[in-house]
Amino acid sequence: MSDRPPPAALLHSSFYRFTPLADAAAAAQAVRLLAQHLTGAITLAPEGLSGAVAGPAEAVRAFEQALCAAPAFGGALRGLAFRHSHGRTAPYARLKVVLRPELVALNLPGAESLPPPDEADGSHLTPAGWRRLLQDGDAVLLDNRNHFEVRLGRFRGAVDPQVRNFRDLVAHVQAHAPAWRAAGRPVAMYCTGGIRCDKTAPWLRSLGLTVLQLRGGILGYFEALPDAHREWQGECFVFDNRTALDTRLQQTATGPAQVFDASQPDEAWRLQRALRLAAAGGA
Numbered sequence: 001m002s003d004r005p006p007p008a009a010l011l012h013s014s015f016y017r018f019t020p021l022a023d024a025a026a027a028a029q030a031v032r033l034l035a036q037h038l039t040g041a042i043t044l045a046p047e048g049l050s051g052a053v054a055g056p057a058e059a060v061r062a063f064e065q066a067l068c069a070a071p072a073f074g075g076a077l078r079g080l081a082f083r084h085s086h087g088r089t090a091p092y093a094r095l096k097v098v099l100r101p102e103l104v105a106l107n108l109p110g111a112e113s114l115p116p117p118d119e120a121d122g123s124h125l126t127p128a129g130w131r132r133l134l135q136d137g138d139a140v141l142l143d144n145r146n147h148f149e150v151r152l153g154r155f156r157g158a159v160d161p162q163v164r165n166f167r168d169l170v171a172h173v174q175a176h177a178p179a180w181r182a183a184g185r186p187v188a189m190y191c192t193g194g195i196r197c198d199k200t201a202p203w204l205r206s207l208g209l210t211v212l213q214l215r216g217g218i219l220g221y222f223e224a225l226p227d228a229h230r231e232w233q234g235e236c237f238v239f240d241n242r243t244a245l246d247t248r249l250q251q252t253a254t255g256p257a258q259v260f261d262a263s264q265p266d267e268a269w270r271l272q273r274a275l276r277l278a279a280a281g282g283a
Contacts, residue, residue: 189201
């Protein structure tokens, strides 16, 4: 019999920070030890770390405190923001900590000459500030996620750049940037937690665009505003076994078969992978 707590007792915590890591491998080993009693998926790279963990609330909060104070990061994780949610389904079946060249590989043109991402710069709007921006309606509202995610749910009035491959976002922005600049319209960009937008923002600025971002992403918006359903339509896809959350950060009844279009090659493999993981007991 498993000694894992029932799903209702599990707390899900997601986080990321761009910060140079002189020894990402040593930092990864430190994280493995800190998270050894949790499940989740954590990525480390020379540019920082990104991840999500789940477990009993007390264990998750102990991990968060220890991570922020971990000597391996030299104090660079102080004040790290954690996004919390819950679900009936255990988000992960095991702990996976990996090393990669980048936290998010977007293959942006001229990426080697772009300034590093900065998740604390002045382009980030609080959820309340984002709500005011939506009400004004002057900005281009750009959804920086995969097409299947946008299809499941989005902010009302958001542009779907039809991203089925990383190159699709680049092509969409390059095609529309001249008109956006000519109209003097800022690009207000959002994604699930914020990391993709932080990575994309320097490239957008290199095109002469004014960039605004939603601090904490969609999940941060849901967490901050109990009435987030006013501006959001549908559900929010999450990359774990829960599949989708509503605006109250509660797991919905939506499953992989309702998210992915099996007739599309880029989604068919995602569906088959999700079904295999579900049959095997999780990621």
